[in-house]
Amino acid sequence: MTGDALPPIVVMGVSASGKTSVASALAMRLGVQWRDADDLHPPENVAKMASGIPLSDDDRWPWLDEVGRELAAGAASGGCIFACSALRRVYRDRLRLRARGVLFIHLTGDPELLAERAAAREDHYMPASLLPSQLAALEPLDADENGVVLDVAASVDQITDAAVIWLMSTLNVTIPSDSA
Template identity: 45%
Template sequence: MSVKGQYSATIVIGVCGVGKTSVGHALALALNADFIEADDYHSAENLKAMASGIPLSDEMRLPWLKTLAEAAEAARQKRPVVMACSALKRSYRDLLRDKIGKVQFVFLHGDRDMIADRLVKRADHFMPVSLLDSQIATLEPPTSQEDVIAVDVALPKTEIVDIVARTMRTRQNADMTALNSEH
């Protein structure tokens, strides 16, 4: 478990098409962290279901989420970790937080039509645009109690990364100041 002010992992969350991978990768570079792409950990069964337009059930997601938590826990022993993961429900985020420790969530959100347009233009990805509405229906937007930084994906990727990195530094500095004043 991490001490106050230190994050065990940063997890970029949101529905398909918001840019979790590209923002997560850029954020990992900015934070000198390792990057984990959650999609790389899906079972063949899950990938086949999604490619066929079948939304994943909680039962299908649970082993995947546990595997992700293990991967993040192992990676963070060496370096900070940034992970791109949909984590659509609070229960999914709670599982990740329980297994990994103090997590900074970055919630990428935006206009449905803009996100759908991105999905249509995306090449070589298993997620069809037809699943966007099911993901939006499943989404439980994170609350302020979840230590979240929410950013609209209409902004340029570089600006999103700057906002997140700056906000994380400010929060960590405030946490460290509070920790030091307790001693």
């Protein structure tokens, strides 16, 4: 990328929306680091989710604060992308408290497609049974939130291309096509 360092970027959405795949592909394309916010969950949160128990807001606040701190640190060192559910406006607001200027790439899709993907996943602590609670909690980006909504029916490459185009337009920067 040419120009200033990237602001913090969150690839958000419900479980099985492809956050990890898109965040990884986008980071490779932009030449920055990426992290999965799930890796920052304390063991208690992971155990709850693995047992099919949705997290409460009290479970999430310390985790979101840590994600926000990591986002800010990554942005300060040249840019970073996080895969993070960020389902509700208050969660995104919490991230913005720690990581100013964060941009959101909201991956969304047909609930049936998401359920198929969730059921097909192996070795993931988040059971498919929690997808309905995530869909119920999801609050789409508000008009005043800096972000874009992309449909997960497209391929990871197509989603990444669309995200890059949106970032170039939003940030008024050039991202070389050979940066992959």
